[in-house]
Amino acid sequence: MRTAWMVPLMVLGAGLGTARVILGPPDMTVVVHLQTAGRGPGADVLEYARRTAAGMFASIGVRVAWAAPGEGEPANGLVLHLYVTDRPQTGHDPAALAFAYPYAPEKGITVMWDRLLAVCGSGSELVPRLLAHVMVHELTHVLEGVSRHSDTGVMKAHWTAGDYSEMMRKPLPFTDFDAELIHGRVDGTRAN
Ligand SMILES: [Zn+2]
Secondary structure, eight states, X not given: OXXXXXXXXOOOOOOOSOOOBOXXXXXXXXXXXXXXXXXXXXXXXXXXXXXXXHHHHHTTTEEEEEEOTTSSOOSSSEEEEEEEEXXXXXXXXXXXXXXXXXXXXXXXXXXXHHHHHHXXXXXXXXXXXXHHHHHHHHHHHHHHTSOOOBSSGGGBSSOOHHHHHHHHXXXXXXXXXXXXXXXXXXXXXXXX
16 A cells, blocks of 8 residues: 655755745644545544544644634634645545645645545445545645655654554644745755
């Protein structure tokens, strides 16, 4: 079983210098507009995934407010758009489950529900957990604003069977560096 994460416009920084530390807010709120299309996840799966994803972000001081488009627009703040669809998406790595555009966040995030089900098997208890992790992984790409992956945790480029087993017990964590990137305390373009 292979899982890959496609990030179009991939431009990995070549620099290996020490990350530049900048000050960011101590906590932040992100509004996520979630839309489903076609035969997407059922209400129970979606609610579990939303709750789990929010808990994962809460662990690093990020509050996620889920809203339908047009709702919850903050006066100033971050609004991200996330689509879950089973409509075939062409032009993407066949092993990818979702794609995001860290350098063009207005294009939104698309989770390919049909592919996710193919990985888990419909009805598997992994389905809502994997959906949560896919959401968090792609949202993090956009929040970090840079195309990069970590060696461990939710921002790994490829999850293994061991990672899936871990997801069944508890959510995969963020690395400290990913948390710092999300909070804007370090410059990801100079990350390793
Ligand atoms: Zn990724």
